[in-house]
Amino acid sequence: MVNVNSLGRHVLAEFYGCTFETLNDTEIVKCYMIDAALFAGAEIRESVFHKFSPQGVSGVVVISESHLAIHTWPELGYAAVDVFTCGEKVNPWDACKYLKEKFQAEYITATEMRRGIMETGPRVAVNQ
Amino acid sequence: MVNVNSLGRHVLAEFYGCTFETLNDTEIVKCYMIDAALFAGAEIRESVFHKFSPQGVSGVVVISESHLAIHTWPELGYAAVDVFTCGEKVNPWDACKYLKEKFQAEYITATEMRRGIMETGPRVAVNQ
Numbered sequence: 001m002v003n004v005n006s007l008g009r010h011v012l013a014e015f016y017g018c019t020f021e022t023l024n025d026t027e028i029v030k031c032y033m034i035d036a037a038l039f040a041g042a043e044i045r046e047s048v049f050h051k052f053s054p055q056g057v058s059g060v061v062v063i064s065e066s067h068l069a070i071h072t073w074p075e076l077g078y079a080a081v082d083v084f085t086c087g088e089k090v091n092p093w094d095a096c097k098y099l100k101e102k103f104q105a106e107y108i109t110a111t112e113m114r115r116g117i118m119e120t121g122p123r124v125a126v127n128q
Numbered sequence: 129m130v131n132v133n134s135l136g137r138h139v140l141a142e143f144y145g146c147t148f149e150t151l152n153d154t155e156i157v158k159c160y161m162i163d164a165a166l167f168a169g170a171e172i173r174e175s176v177f178h179k180f181s182p183q184g185v186s187g188v189v190v191i192s193e194s195h196l197a198i199h200t201w202p203e204l205g206y207a208a209v210d211v212f213t214c215g216e217k218v219n220p221w222d223a224c225k226y227l228k229e230k231f232q233a234e235y236i237t238a239t240e241m242r243r244g245i246m247e248t249g250p251r252v253a254v255n256q
Contacts, residue, residue, distance in 0.1 A: 046176045060188040080243045115208045
């Protein structure tokens with residue numbers, strides 16, 4: 001018997017219909033991302049945020065369980081959000097839902113991808 | 129006529145069969161990731177890398193065109209690699225292939241996701 005498990009869960013979310021002001025404010029974006037990580041129970045290790053000219057913010061929060069990332073297009077009301085977590089402790093959807101509420105996105109689309117597919121459990125030798 | 133375009137391309141790649149030593153060396157991992165971004169023609173804005181105990185490295189390179197990220201499990205010979213690029217200038221597969229070669233992965237699996245689906249072009253009114 002071979003069980004197939006994944007090391008991590010990666011939610012890729014598209015946030016549409018956010019306000020220009022929110023998506024263009026580095027401090028607000030950073031605050032929401034860090035709070036989302038903490039809300040989901042993640043342990044923050046590093047974070048880095050960058051403001052683009054004339055608009056837009058990119059940022060990443062590295063957590064013990066992997067990372068959260070965001071890239072914003074304020075002029076389109078759009079943000080690309082990633083929440084990648086490994087282990088059982090943190091549910092990436094908790095952070096995603098938190099962010100949807102904070103950014104007041106009109107609607108989001110989101111997909112969960114499994115990362116690091118590993119075979120576990122004892123293998124049954126075929127020549128036994 | 130409504131054309132549907134995406135703002136970005138996001139390659140999620142799983143690298144299997146890498147050596148423990150490479151995946152556990154923060155400087156090597158950082159060097160490969162930064163070089164991969166440059167090789168693909170991206171413009172680097174920020175980078176942050178973190179070493180875990182007893183093993184493992186997480187890191188992100190924020191580029192003008194979005195980001196590259198990596199999380200390594202040296203004990204499993206596995207790394208989760210993301211290359212997310214927006215615009216036409218940078219092809220995320222260039223960075224992905226560069227990293228596959230540098231990490232000497234035995235095999236990889238990879239998927240490209242489209243990020244930020246936008247409608248473009250003039251809409252044709254249905255009641256004309």
